[in-house]
Amino acid sequence: MAGEYDIDFRAHPEAYRYSPDEKGVFKVEPYKSELLPLWRYRDEAAARASVEAIEARYRAYREAGDFVGMDMARKYLQMGFTRAMRYAKYPGGRKYDENGQVREAQTWADAEKRLAAVVFREAWERVREDAAYREGVEAHKGG
Incomplete structure (x- = not known):
């Protein structure tokens, strides 16, 4: 039985379900690869190197009219921010203790990860504010 992600989403963009979170980031092909x-x-x-490369892919997807690619690039930028912030706030990136309880966040447990998070946040904001991206979201959602 085929799974939800056993699809080439470039060939079948209609099968892609937009969500503002990071869902599918490790599963939606060929974009994950x-x-x-x-x-x-x-x-x-x-x-910075990662953002430059992902933004270049974003521009290529935009030029090709590939909304799914644009959205997946947005998700990787968003995930760069959220993951880097987790490491910035929690030593070793461990948000939960051995009992599954959320540990108390520290103020910049890892200052270098905080700087990385800022780089990703700025890029994520650029994509979210891009008119072509916003139009793509509305069109894909059918709005």
């Missing part, structure tokens, strides 16, 4: 290798948040330099 194109974007995941570009995604790094180890430090500010890695984040």
